[in-house]
Amino acid sequence: GQQLNQSPQSMFIQEGEDVSMNCTSSSIFNTWLWYKQDPGEGPVLLIALYKAGELTSNGRLTAQFGITRKDSFLNISASIPSDVGIYFCAGRDNNNDMRFGAGTRLTVKP
Amino acid sequence: DTGVSQNPRHKITKRGQNVTFRCDPISEHNRLYWYRQTLGQGPEFLTYFQNEAQLEKSRLLSDRFSAERPKGSFSTLEIQRTEQGDSAMYLCASSLVPVAEAFFGQGTRLTVV
Secondary structure, three states, X not given: OOOEEEXXXXXXXXXXXXXEEEEEEOOOOOEEEEEEEOOOOOOEEEEEEOOOXXXXXXXXXXXXXXXXXXXXXXEEOOOOHHHOEEEEEEEEOOOOOEEEOOOEEEXXXX | OOOOEEEOOEEEEOXXXXXXXXXXXXXXXXXXXXXXXXXXXXXEEEEEEEOOXXXXXXXXXXXXXXXXOOOOOOEEEEEOOOOHHHOEEEEEEEEOOOOOOEEEXXXXXXXXX
């Protein structure tokens, strides 16, 4: 089946720093989605990417759909304490199936 | 609130008991997914419905698991003869195909004791 490798597994950064995380796949996706999950809650959609090469921003978040359609990255600029959480990438294929990476746990030190 | 709604939020059950969870998707959303998530892992796909049709089931979905979406609106996920390994967060998401964006509910946390 499809494998999504998300890295890094965890990050510890200082408030104000920029963050970058990425996701790679063994197969091609038509859509990449980035979610954030807080403890005990469901994932919340941050950004959706629909075309290879697409670069999309949502406030301090920027995500890109890789040219090969097998990877995506998410950047967070000027991190703040409420950015703490687990970030998941998800890819959708031709069947509209949605598969998730294992997540990047972000800790922001004030 | 017109988001995805899941009930109950928490369920504690004894091993061997049956449990049923409910998911109410965003109104008019035709695609409904069920995922399972264990601590430290990403959501694992279980099954999805397009309207009332169940189009795919993961190998994770053993014979003890059954899901329905009888009228193409809400869905139920039943686990029979629960085992301790079933303890997890069960997540439901919905989307309006062909739009790719899927929105999750808050999940049902199951603890089997």
